[in-house]
Amino acid sequence: MIRLEGVGKRYVQRSDVPSLLGRTREALGTATKKDFWALRGVDLTVEPGERVGVVGSNGSGKTTLLTLLAGVTAPTEGRVLVQGRVSPLIAVGVGFDAELTGRENVRINATVLGLSGSQVDARFDAIVDFSGVEDFLDVPVKFYSSGMLVRLGFSVATAVDPDVLLVDEVLGVGDVAFQAKCDQRMAEVAAQGTTVVVVSHNLAAIRDLCPRSLLVSRGAVLLDGPTPAVLDRYLDVLSGFDDAEDTMPVGPGWSVTAATAPSGGTVDLDVAATVPVEGDAMTLWVGVLDGNGAQVYSETIDVGSATGPSGVRCRVRLDLPLSAGRYVVHGALRAGRGGARLLRFVPLDLTVTGPPARALAVLPSQVNS
Amino acid sequence: MADHGVAAVSHVGVDLTSTPPPLSRLLSDLWASRRLAYMLARRDFFVRYRRARLGLAWAVVVPLSQALVLALVIGRITKIRTTGDVPLTLFVFAGMVAWTFFSTAFGTGATAIADGAGLTTKIYFPRAVLPLVTVGAGAITLALNVVVLLVMCPFFGVWPGWRLLLLAPALLLLFAFTAGLSLVLSAVHVHVRDVRYLLEAASRALFYATPVFYPLHQVGSLQDVLSVNPCTGVTELFRAATVGADEGWLPSLWWSLGWTAVILAVGLELHRRLDRTFSDLL
Numbered sequence: 001m002i003r004l005e006g007v008g009k010r011y012v013q014r015s016d017v018p019s020l021l022g023r024t025r026e027a028l029g030t031a032t033k034k035d036f037w038a039l040r041g042v043d044l045t046v047e048p049g050e051r052v053g054v055v056g057s058n059g060s061g062k063t064t065l066l067t068l069l070a071g072v073t074a075p076t077e078g079r080v081l082v083q084g085r086v087s088p089l090i091a092v093g094v095g096f097d098a099e100l101t102g103r104e105n106v107r108i109n110a111t112v113l114g115l116s117g118s119q120v121d122a123r124f125d126a127i128v129d130f131s132g133v134e135d136f137l138d139v140p141v142k143f144y145s146s147g148m149l150v151r152l153g154f155s156v157a158t159a160v161d162p163d164v165l166l167v168d169e170v171l172g173v174g175d176v177a178f179q180a181k182c183d184q185r186m187a188e189v190a191a192q193g194t195t196v197v198v199v200s201h202n203l204a205a206i207r208d209l210c211p212r213s214l215l216v217s218r219g220a221v222l223l224d225g226p227t228p229a230v231l232d233r234y235l236d237v238l239s240g241f242d243d244a245e246d247t248m249p250v251g252p253g254w255s256v257t258a259a260t261a262p263s264g265g266t267v268d269l270d271v272a273a274t275v276p277v278e279g280d281a282m283t284l285w286v287g288v289l290d291g292n293g294a295q296v297y298s299e300t301i302d303v304g305s306a307t308g309p310s311g312v313r314c315r316v317r318l319d320l321p322l323s324a325g326r327y328v329v330h331g332a333l334r335a336g337r338g339g340a341r342l343l344r345f346v347p348l349d350l351t352v353t354g355p356p357a358r359a360l361a362v363l364p365s366q367v368n369s
Numbered sequence: 370m371a372d373h374g375v376a377a378v379s380h381v382g383v384d385l386t387s388t389p390p391p392l393s394r395l396l397s398d399l400w401a402s403r404r405l406a407y408m409l410a411r412r413d414f415f416v417r418y419r420r421a422r423l424g425l426a427w428a429v430v431v432p433l434s435q436a437l438v439l440a441l442v443i444g445r446i447t448k449i450r451t452t453g454d455v456p457l458t459l460f461v462f463a464g465m466v467a468w469t470f471f472s473t474a475f476g477t478g479a480t481a482i483a484d485g486a487g488l489t490t491k492i493y494f495p496r497a498v499l500p501l502v503t504v505g506a507g508a509i510t511l512a513l514n515v516v517v518l519l520v521m522c523p524f525f526g527v528w529p530g531w532r533l534l535l536l537a538p539a540l541l542l543l544f545a546f547t548a549g550l551s552l553v554l555s556a557v558h559v560h561v562r563d564v565r566y567l568l569e570a571a572s573r574a575l576f577y578a579t580p581v582f583y584p585l586h587q588v589g590s591l592q593d594v595l596s597v598n599p600c601t602g603v604t605e606l607f608r609a610a611t612v613g614a615d616e617g618w619l620p621s622l623w624w625s626l627g628w629t630a631v632i633l634a635v636g637l638e639l640h641r642r643l644d645r646t647f648s649d650l651l
Contacts, residue, residue: 021563163382
């Protein structure tokens with residue numbers, strides 16, 4: 001079980017590593033030292049076996065939250081309570097010492113996590129086998145690629161039967177084969193009743209794994225609830241609709257549907273709003289997120305010509321040179337360019353088919369001779 | 370949940386507020402981390418020597434060669450002479466064995482927490498493990514050197530005899546003092562990174578202020594001052610246990626014991642307070 005009571009974490013911003021001169025100047029009050037709260041006023045309860053996703057923009061406090069849950073750092077205020085064995089933060093650069101070999105790091109990590117010598121021996125082969133780095137076991141991990149590090153870290157963290165598994169931005173890294181293994185292992189872990197907290201920009205992964213999610217923004221939990229609703233709100237934040245008064249639920253009689261498009265093809269959005277729309281200069285703002293949550297497309301389209309007294313009805317054709325993969329299309333109807341959002345539409349899943357992706361976009365080329 | 374067996378860290382789970390836990394908690398966590406400490410120490414030691422051609426031999430060759438050079442120079446150009454029949458080379462080597470142990474351990478111990486950032490920013494274990502591990506890794510070198518020193522003694526016509534009974538307390542003091550200082554320095558270093566440079570400068574001064582290559586009673590009126598130096602009593606007790614003590618060394622031992630108690634207490638208190646916030650600065 002996880003319980004956070006009024007938790008806040010304050011960091012000191014310094015321009016440099018702490019030094020004698022810097023410390024003296026801080027003491028004299030002549031140095032620039034700024035405090036900032038990476039997290040503040042967080043109350044949270046996660047029941048055993050729950051799987052919770054954490055989303056939020058960069059610097060919102062997601063990783064600070066995991067660092068506190070891992071017990072790596074103490075809160076500045078409030079109380080952090082985690083019952084059971086907590087796995088390390090699995091992140092790029094997992095708790096590994098760069099100078100040590102993969103073998104030594106696996107043993108050390110497993111020991112810190114509470115395995116006895118014989119337990120480590122018993123699970124060692126399985127850990128290595130899963131990570132797929134057996135050929136580099138006796139090489140210091142500083143020579144590992146970041147993918148190898150994550151794979152090895154993921155293997156150790158999930159092999160120790162943690163009660164609480166903390167995962168930071170590693171779902172969706174590595175090649176397709178390892179991703180599949182990861183997904184399977186995460187499903188196994190979840191089936192065992194392990195409490196899982198996942199930080200990820202990969203919204204698809206969070207949607208698959210976590211029934212419940214938190215939206216973290218500027219050091220506070222903005223929303224805590226069922227994943228679909230939280231992701232919806234997160235997409236709003238990403239779109240710049242951050243302020244509460246700007247939020248308006250999807251109205252009745254309003255729909256947008258998207259057609260499946262082939263690679264490098266087109267997306268047709270059928271926009272139909274039968275609610276009264278004030279003003280005539282309507283725009284449709286559309287954003288497209290890739291599987292990692294990165295916005296790959298953002299455009300404001302003038303649909304003023306399709307606006308009538310009873311609403312908007314039009315088909316918007318987007319020529320998106322996207323490579324094969326899963327995307328999310330989201331957006332809203334606005335009064336004028338950059339104006340207040342009037343209506344947003346339910347995010348649509350978009351699957352672009354075609355040969356395996358080698359790049360983000362499929363751009364046209366032309367040979368002149 | 371499955372049976373987890375014996376946990377390496379006694380507290381399974383996390384219960385944290387801004388108030389640091391009591392000292393007993395730090396000590397029990399440290400004790401629970403002993404297997405981790407052993408693994409890290411063993412690896413530290415092998416990393417230090419396995420890449421060199423002579424390997425382990427360097428652990429002995431370095432202090433021995435330094436002792437030989439010092440003895441040669443001092444014997445020729447100074448009036449420093451040992452009392453009794455202890456040859457200067459053996460006398461200086463005994464001092465160098467102790468000195469090498471603690472100077473190496475301070476140096477690596479001070480930066481241990483900062484150097485371990487790869488581990489400490491992602492997983493929790495008491496950070497005091499890291500400086501203590503450097504002391505432990507040095508202990509293997511120390512053991513080798515003590516054996517070589519004791520083997521050398523008969524060849525130089527020195528029989529330690531009953532003095533060897535002092536070896537256990539001598540090594541204990543050496544460990545306690547070095548461990549305490551490593552705890553203090555490693556904690557301070559995270560907050561003030563120039564500690565390592567201060568230490569380099571101080572180490573040289575300390576070397577001359579410690580009776581490593583001269584007997585304590587030969588410095589005349591300075592003897593009382595040098596006795597206050599915490600390294601003096603530690604070195605003297607070690608010499609008393611092997612090649613024989615200098616005259617009038619006992620006051621330095623009381624000073625060292627006092628210093629060691631204070632430094633250990635300060636070191637543990639610093640770690641108790643700062644343990645969970647070190648990673649914020651790494």
